[in-house]
């Protein structure tokens with residue numbers, strides 16, 4: 001069954017679309033200023049939609065989804081996603097910005113970090129050897145679409161313990 005991707009809003013409609021909602025408090029441990037994070041713990045940070053036409057983890061399959069990242073700051077730090085590594089480092093990801101303004105932060109295993117600007121229409125290849133996180137640097141929601149291999153695996157532990165070497169303020 002096909003679904004509908006609204007290219008104006010970036011939102012997905014259809015069956016087998018799963019949604020998540022994360023608040024500032026859900027990212028406890030990821031922020032530079034945890035005291036500031038506690039003060040706005042209930043604030044909406046980002047939502048995601050993922051289309052699972054096939055089971056997560058299926059080798060050779062591709063998944064499709066979006067993220068809507070709100071504008072704002074925790075202390076000095078801009079609102080961001082957790083960021084993660086792909087467990088299988090040879091699995092990359094594509095990102096297309098729908099609306100808003102932000103940065104795609106990329107970090108290699110030696111903690112060398114770079115960033116790419118997210119602007120409407122900008123299209124990004126994430127090499128699977130890089131941890132990746134998105135940051136909203138504007139004052140409206142940052143919306144982007146992503147496609148990634150269903151069997152890439154998501155690894156968060158190292159980000160939670162060591163963070164990214166680049167903080168965006």
Ligand SMILES: O=P(O)(O)OC[C@H]1O[C@H](O)[C@H](O)[C@@H](O)[C@@H]1O
Pocket residue numbers: 048065066067081082083084093132133146147148
């Ligand atoms: O999972 P996070 O690092 O918090 O990022 C939120 C989401 O961002 C993008 O949409 C990725 O493709 C998803 O795999 C990820 O779940």
